[in-house]
Amino acid sequence: MGFDIGIDLGTTNSLCAVFRDGQPELIPNVHGSVLTPSVVGVLDDGSMLVGLPAKELRVTHPAQCAWCFKRWMGTNRKIRLGGRDYSAPELSSLILKSLKDDAEAFLKEAVTEAVITVPAYFNDHQRKATKLAAELAGLKVRRIINEPTAAALTYGFHEREAVKKLMVIDLGGGTFDVTLMEIFEGGLEIISTAGESHLGGEDFTNRLVATVLKQLGKEYETAELKTPLLVARLHEECERAKRQLLDAPQSRIRIPNDDGEINEKAVSVLVTREAFAKASKALVDRLKGPIGKVLRDGQVDPTEIDDLILVGGATRMPVVVDFVREFLSAEPLAKFNPDEVVALGAAVQAALISDNAAVSDMVMTDVCPFTLGVELAKEFGNYLEPGYFAPIIHRNTTIPVSKEQIFSTVATNQLEVTINVYQGEARKVKDNLKLGELSVKGIPPGPAGQPFLVRFTYDINGLLEVEACIPETGRKFQTVLTNHAADLTPKEIAAALEKMRKLKFYPRDDVKNKQLVLFCDRVVGEISPHLRESLEGAIDAFERAMSSGDREMFEVARSGLLIVLSSLGIEYESPEAEADQDDNELS
Template sequence: MIVGIDLGTTNSLCAVFQDGQPVIIPSSHGRSLTPSIVGVLDSGELLVGDAARDLRVTRPQHVASRFKRLMGTQETVSLHSKQLNAAELSSLVLKSLKQDAEAYLGEDVTDAVITVPAYFNELQRRATKLAGELAGLRVNRIINEPTAAALAYGFHDRDAEKNLLVIDLGGGTFDVTMMEVFEGTLEIIASAGESTLGGEDFTDRLLGHVLQTMQMHLESAEIRLPLMVSRLRDECERAKRQLGNVEQIDIRIPEDDGHFAESPRTVSITTALFSEIVQPLLERVRRPIARVLRDAGLSPDQVEDVILVGGATRMPVLKTCVREIFDQEPLCTHNPDEVVALGAAIQAALLSNDEAVQDIVMTDVCPFTLGVEITKHIGGHDVEGFFLPIIHRNTTLPVSAEEIVSTVRANQREVVIRVYQGEHRKIEGNLSLGELRVTGIPPAPAGVPIRIRFTYDLNGLLEVEALVDSTGRKFSTVLTNHAQHLSKKEIEDAVSKLQDLKFYPRDEVENQQLLRFSERVLGEISPQERQAFEEIIDSFEIAMASGDPSYFQQVRAFLLERLSELGFPHDSGEGSAE
């Protein structure tokens, strides 16, 4: 049995596709939400979920929460006498969900689709997959949370044709995804976000303000008075939730031991004050939204529907922020806490070829840019460590693309192609994914060209190829990253399918002939026409390396048309410029 799991910062959920519909699986406590909290008793017994949440108030040092933010790092959490990393802690939550699902379904649960924030990098996705494996699950697919939410909406509205924006603000992460919906197809256009922004931060801002009125600082108070801060955080969380329904609320101040006096001190918070307190967070919300609109090439008035996902989107201040940007009321027709898990279950049904979802087609994008390290000649010196993008962020998957690099020294016999993921100009700010060694380059002056091709699919398989034109030798490697759940045979099959993606018209003889013919024509036309025609030739070379069949055909047709206008029609043969 395969299930869909929303592994959240604050709460996690599990869903299954049954009788043509996605269904939330209740926990052993009868709730849809399982708190993503792990605790340990003095006896060493581990607690997960609701029991651990209750322990957090009375014995915060025995409890770990919000560890999703540590995914992909080497940091560990001290849990009583244990040291556990984020993947290990997450595996305990996943194991609890697995046990609840098996009790509900009456059969073994062996496979899962697990959601992650769209802006999770490869290390974070890999850690999520590891957590699933530690919980005894075979992770069939890692899917982006906004994509899962859109799947749930698209499943119930398959005939829609619109531009749809998903704003996903959970307990600890924030994602924005733009997509186009048409004829049962969900095409992701652009994604952005922050993996360290969520509802918990709004609670912490409110907590910090209350402590400030008491002449205390949050970090020092947590160390000196952990029980008081733990109880006060619960009070602030309650106040944050209620401020949507009331104009003012009194937050009770606990004593140093975490208990409330018979007549406790209070701090009054109005909705206007809360909005002022969290303005820096709302600015952080606005930035990824603006980035997605830029990447998608759309203005706010071109977005038909704005969908809110994640429990933190219930906050009125968030809804007001969204209304100000898009001048429309955001939609929340499905439970924002559950919609991602429901979408994960639909993705599981797609992987299982369930008849109920055969008419749904989904595309996704590469959330980060993929590229290689290069050397630049600056100020008379060769400077290493620069990043050359090959597949840009928000490129629709699957995709194949190419760039040309060259040797930097005379008689250079070897090149190490180092692959990175990220948006920084230099590799030191990006994430290393692996490398490919190119050897046997013949002795020659600096500048021997090497063509690098990236081919990337929805499973997370990245094939890296290097072609040395002067020798015809090809070098390649496959970086599986978060697709490591695939068997060797499945990887071989997936790599075979990648070959079908490759569209490299530069390799075709007729296109090389057309390029040479055009270059000869360039030497025969008038100087007034030369610059404009050379720009067309440049565009043709760029199109040959783009890997985009539609774009290439458009540019090729334009080049042929311009040749005819200049009086040099080109046929399918070598042609001449006489």
């Protein structure tokens, strides 16, 4: 049988796991460790080093090594090694190829497919770069999932009977994610997620390096340029001290010379937990924003959270544990190794995709981590200004989902419009990420304000279907944006679109709903003027709900309208009720 592996492609360390014999299992590398340092090096003869050997080379020859390149994913940044420029996907592919080789040696079978995790707040470019890295390593990506989601899958797999709200706080080597979720009867529902893609354990180490250098009268950037060997060795010393402070109240940092050597006469600097906490305060304060956003988006009070789960090696730091405990007034948990829990969850996800019998009772729902919408022009006085963002699917909306909105033309006799699709949270599209566009033609001539409908349908594969419809003619336009979809084949895309079709909800086309609106339009002119406002408000809410494509919103608005009618002493009988009555009379 073939195996799909789960991979945690980390900033500092990477690791992989496989689901077999009913359990997720970590895969050791050639050195016997499950952690492979995310470091790449080039020797003088041009040969490449990956993982632990490259990490050792970094101490003595930092100019010949690259690390923390996960942070460059989705950018054009390159680093020169051995006379050649490497991009972040190329460097990451070397890590993935190493993991793939280790998995094949461990499983004694070819490995060609994988589930790969990324920070929840990775944007479209960063996710595409991750997929490119996998392709370069000879891996097909079955799915890219968010790291906190993978961590929660590990907990959900082992606690299937639990009913609880969890908050996963994931602070890795270079990224920070927070996800709020709920476990119930084998189901895992993501409620909200947020994060920061440039905050992690490496920043805490670098802050300690900068603090020590400042005591020596040096600036970090200047020292890195003038004495790179000193900084490289000092970084190793600070990383060691940071780990010692996990269990000890203080640690000593030895100061290397300009050549990066530490001799017997080397001076040392004492660092205490308190001093490290003070130096790290600005970094710890940055944790507050994403945590607050997750609570607000999920409309959850901290007291409603049953378990606080710590993920990522950096969450071991007392300064982080103390902050989480104080900020959320709860005791954080780490039932599973924070370094390993994401890879294990990726293996569980691979089992879910493969319909493994051991996870047949598990169901997972995820959320869209970014807002998806279109560009529109806003009217200010007598002029129109383009470039504004109109959300259609808001961040942290449970997926799969289908939403619709009404837009209109901005010029007289405007016959066509280009719908520009964006991802992001900014008010203006220039600060968001463009995903694609759709041309709509054949709009009937007329004054500005001719309506057209735009529908977004988004699924768990990351497939975004964009549709537009001209109500007057019924003509429809459609495009499928596969930016987020993990290497789906045309057949897989077709199957996904068929599933998405079932999500779509068109209450405005239902005769029953048209009948209700017509009935209300007639009643408005018949009731007392001082009662008209409440009825018109309910009708407007109902019509907005019909255009939203949101089934729950529609049902609430319809019930609200019927309640208002009833409160006015007006009874409405739907067409079905009248038909049933006619049938009874005939019988």
